Amino acid sequence: MIPVPDLGLPKFQLFEIDKLVHFVMYFSLTILWCLASENFYKSNFKLLLFAIFFGFVLEIFQHVLPSGRYFDFGDLLANSLGVIFGIIILYYIKKKLL
Numbered sequence: 001m002i003p004v005p006d007l008g009l010p011k012f013q014l015f016e017i018d019k020l021v022h023f024v025m026y027f028s029l030t031i032l033w034c035l036a037s038e039n040f041y042k043s044n045f046k047l048l049l050f051a052i053f054f055g056f057v058l059e060i061f062q063h064v065l066p067s068g069r070y071f072d073f074g075d076l077l078a079n080s081l082g083v084i085f086g087i088i089i090l091y092y093i094k095k096k097l098l
Helices: 017-036 044-064 073-097
Strands: none
Touching: 017 044, 017 073, 044 073
């Protein structure tokens, strides 16, 4: 949510280092959030929905608030993929532990 200078209209670019950062941050968020929850074995679907919704809300805030930032579908996609891959990794971790 750090303000950036107005660079004109946003362009959709999927393969940037920024998208990798979004992916890693949401992947980490998903893993840590699930491990910190009390119901470690039951919360995958709720976690998936809430983490993706959280990323969507932050993108909306970037568009609505006067910070010089904009809604970026690429960021939302990278966030969502990070969450999905985090859930997949958690699934395999849980499978190994059981």
